[in-house]
Amino acid sequence: MDWKQYETEIYSHFRQQYTDAEITLDANKIGLYSKVSRQIDILIEQYVAGNRFTLVIDGKYFNKKIDVKAVESFIGMLEDLGAHKGLLISNQGFSEAAYNRAHFGPSEVELDILNFDDLHKFKRDL
Secondary structure, eight states: OOHHHHHHHHHHHHHHHOTTSEEEEEEEEEOTTTOSEEEEEEEEEEEETTEEEEEEEEEEOOSSOBOHHHHHHHHHHHHHHTOSEEEEEESSOBOHHHHHHHHHSOOSSEEEEEEGGGGGGOOOOO
8 A cells, every 4th residue: 555545545434434524635725824725635524503614634654653743733734724623644653742742732623643543443523
């Protein structure tokens, strides 16, 4: 498997889970603050109680655990996009610092981090 197949498999999973949502593989949106186009691996948008809810998913197909810098970079992108929630998925897992930053940081954005092997267990209501 390569990184593109990895992202496509994640996309297929969420396509099956959220049949009513608008799901885009390899999306681009202009950042609210950066004013530049931001590449998004998987973008899920759905109306909830009359409000548009945005979930940004980033798949990391690396040969080592994801570190805290990658988590902080992702949080910055989520804030720039005005996303309500982010999901960072890795084939190799995450360092302890990455977990801590994702779960205990001051960001207003809700962030979940998930090992790829646990993807089939992940089901969240938007």
